[in-house]
Amino acid sequence: MANQPAYKRILLKLSGEALMGREDFGIAPDVMRFLAAELKEVIDAGVQVALVVGGGNIFRGEGLAKAGMDRVTGDQMGMLATCINALAIQDAVERVGLEARVQSAIRINEVCEDYIRRRAVRHLEKGRVVVFAAGTGNPFFTTDSAAALRAVEINADVMLKATKVDGIYTADPKKDPTATRYDELTYDEALDKRLGVMDQTAMVLCRDHKMKLRVYDMDRPGALMGIVMGDETIGTRVHR
Template structure:
């Protein structure tokens, strides 16, 4: 995959058991672009589908929250003069497009998927109903939560934190283009130092930009464990759910 670390997949003992029963994976819309400037990369979607299939095959229940920045970002156009509420609603619809694309990619590798939207779009996906989402997960289906929280002014990071709490996820993962959280942008500063572990209070105080503050406070107050990792590393997602604590950065309360 273009932009992914070219290394062999991490291996595990045949009798190893997952460290988590249910996870929520947060994907940014930009992550779906690959090396393009806009839209959805089929190569990235195929890679993500295989990574998710490996995790589901291990017996872990997987939920996803996806952003829409690869198609439309309401906050950006609001700064240019568009009504913020209108822009945010357009951004929510962009996440539905990404959710449907993920559904197609994951189902093509043999894993059943349900897309649930916080906005009512019954012709293309289900409405978000918490108990129904949990039932899908228990049946081995991947659930993609789209349209954010359904409210303007809230990011998809906040939506991910909220859904992780609602479905009682054992771990929330945020997929990024770097292998964890650093003291500064490692692509700009050679002396940037990676954190192996942080508390939410430390991340908030140091303004590390892990997620927006609303999302971090939600996670902190409800005891959600977070792992920030490099989504381009083959096998990293599976390794994390199998209990490998050497990958990414862990954030806890």
């Protein structure tokens, strides 16, 4: 592991469910404090950090669409849920002394900025955390796809997907005790095996733009710092 960060700019993808902690709904304050501390350590090391957050802890449009709600309406409600989470992350990181900006793919100027690529990059260059909200701004696209898109747009060195398990497994390790973890995969292998790492749109976008991906356990203290400092043993590496 190197003494200098292995990456200059990272994009971290967080699911909305990750913010719940042990709760059944909403945002757990202890999770936010832990996340803010992990981000501060990385930024103090000179790494630029952007995030994309989901909204499943508050509302998931796809689920209600299956119950009869109009899918576009449901997805728009889900986009608003991601904005709530993004504002919570902004508040948490500012409490530990960092600067943060929320940029939304849908216009809600009273509470955050519009997503403008060049402005986002400028914020990163100034050491600010940038939280991208509202997915891509379009229905039918997941926040995984939004994360892949933003990672490519801001020229991130790597996209990190924080999950509840320590990488990608042959099957769901919570359901199958015989599942084994991959140390690394190619995008084509992950797509062919249908491992459910991310939706296929996101995977193909990362593959075609040679975006590195690391899937890791967000609950492991120091894991984020370990990855940015070059520890190849943390999580699963996915590459072209």
